[in-house]
Amino acid sequence: MPVHLEPRDVSSDLQNFNSVLIVSCPVCAPMSVAMQQNSSFIEFFKRGLKTKAFEDYIQSIREPLEKRGVRTGAYAIHTPTPMMCIWTKWQRNRLLKRARNYEAVLVLGCDSAAYTALEVLKNTDCQVIQGMEMLGTANATLKARFPLTFELDMHCVLESGAERRQKATLGGREHIGPMAP
Numbered sequence: 001m002p003v004h005l006e007p008r009d010v011s012s013d014l015q016n017f018n019s020v021l022i023v024s025c026p027v028c029a030p031m032s033v034a035m036q037q038n039s040s041f042i043e044f045f046k047r048g049l050k051t052k053a054f055e056d057y058i059q060s061i062r063e064p065l066e067k068r069g070v071r072t073g074a075y076a077i078h079t080p081t082p083m084m085c086i087w088t089k090w091q092r093n094r095l096l097k098r099a100r101n102y103e104a105v106l107v108l109g110c111d112s113a114a115y116t117a118l119e120v121l122k123n124t125d126c127q128v129i130q131g132m133e134m135l136g137t138a139n140a141t142l143k144a145r146f147p148l149t150f151e152l153d154m155h156c157v158l159e160s161g162a163e164r165r166q167k168a169t170l171g172g173r174e175h176i177g178p179m180a181p
């Protein structure tokens, strides 16, 4: 059940830090960016499990920071689970060790991913900033192409808390709004 996420402009949130670690949840975050850019989710033989559109997005955050002398790092972990919402204790400890040398952690993921980072880092001085906004739950068709290439054809974003809903088109993206009683 992928959560649909939209990148936030975090430039002002990050302006006072000298070092930032970008921590990504490698599930819904790259799926969302790939869908927004109509780009492939996985091109296994070109990039392994990395999503080009998402890697470009991470780079677009790092570049301006590094230009003004901020040290940056990027972190994601795929095993035993890529989903930050259910990371194991071992994965949480790894983040704690990795984030120790940074003033801030920028989480590219949903509220639950940010909560994981907040919990892990609660006894440190490292600040946690969420870099993406949750819009709802995505519904998409996964399409496979030869060789081992996967794309997502997004149908709609279901807003949280909705009961049965009717379709409406908002700003080019189809949302599902509340159904009339």
Ligand code: SF4
Pocket: 002, 003, 025, 026, 027, 028, 029, 082, 083, 084, 085, 086, 109, 110, 111, 112, 113
């Ligand atoms: S932490 Fe959030 S973004 Fe990551 S897999 Fe879980 S629901 Fe998706």
